[in-house]
Amino acid sequence: MKTESPKDLVPKFFDETSQTYDRIVNTTTFGKDKYWKKEIIKKIPSCKTILDLACGTGILTFQIAEKFPESQITGVDITESYLNVALRKMLPHHKISFLKQDAESLALEQKFDCIVSSYIPKYCNPKDLIMKCMNHLKPNGVIILHDFTYPKNRIVRMLWDVYFVVLNVLGYFMPKWRSVFADLPKLIRSTRWLEDYEEIMKSCGLKTKRQSLTWNCSAILTGIKKI
Template sequence: MEKSVAEKIFDDVSRAYDKFLNFATFNKINNWQNTLIQNTPNGRYVLDIGTGTGEVVKKLHEKLSEKSFIYGIDLSFNMLKVSKSKIPYQNVLFIKADALRLPFKKNSLDNIYFSLVFRHLPKDKIIYQLKDVLKKDGYVSILEIAKPKSKLLYNFILIFADKIFRPFGRILFSKEEWDYFVESIKNSMTKEELLDFFSKNGFNLHFYESRFLGLIHIAIFKKNVEV
């Protein structure tokens, strides 16, 4: 089966991704992920979608009981190899899987995490997966780029990423890979759009905080419906 564009890109950048992410977030990413985890009521069965190099899973393992089961899924086999090398624990399982075809039973998970992944997915499709595999009163925890209300600021961000930041990004990534990241910014949501989307789909807001001058969402939603 031919690899998807996303799978090819993340396979290629797996070794450089942690360095890039720290650089691109001015070394804030670990603090943001810790805030997301600390403010989430975590249960026994926890999934990290688009786990990448496993940083969220690593932090979850440090926080949760050994009786918990933590799963990390990703399309990229190379990313999963990096994750496995960091976190070789028995209660952690990494799976090569598509977020739109989650390999879990209905109402089987207590928590689902996304760290800089949600904007890459078609939200009208992923929400059905979340409602299917998440238990009632389970939580979805999202760390993501926020789309600013100001069109001027939004356009500045796109110009910054595409023109000013591009030479630094191209040190690590090919043109196709960098274009993929820049294009994904256009799929970001404002705070109001994000909260409204989850509210319409049967989730209550549990926690919200913005960071980085309002350009980062840290949002946690509680499922309140059976589907």
């Protein structure tokens, strides 16, 4: 029997959840998603073109647009229903285009000063994703990746494990979120995204930096292309 790859989880997690995603991500992270996104935005340099990969419902995309109103922003996601929610939030002054594409086979007609992504690394093949980012990055450009990590501290880990047991039970009352609450903890425990992406970024000549957030429950990895 074929084992499920992280990418197989993408339609399972996202095909049915777009309408409630914004509320669920905020409540299930106890509002930390907002703080994490603020930390991501702090790392974006003032620049002309920004790509938000796996933009989902556009939570981060619109925050970037508010901070950098002069920048041209592109949001890309593989799930149409998430993009539809993002499109409904668009206001006339926003300089954002939303496109449906698979980040691992990204083919856009332009290069960007900054590529940012929240919650995609664990679903993708690190080499494929970084190669696509490199092909779309301008000289001196920056790649900023954020995702969940499994905490290292024994007590935080215990609390984290218990919390996901509670979410798993809650999933029985929220059928559309059931597989997310059941399978996400396994994926986060098994992913080595931070180490793997950093290694590949370095092999591509990027200067990397890590930031751990909220007792190592998530992390930001930044890679700067020098030239």
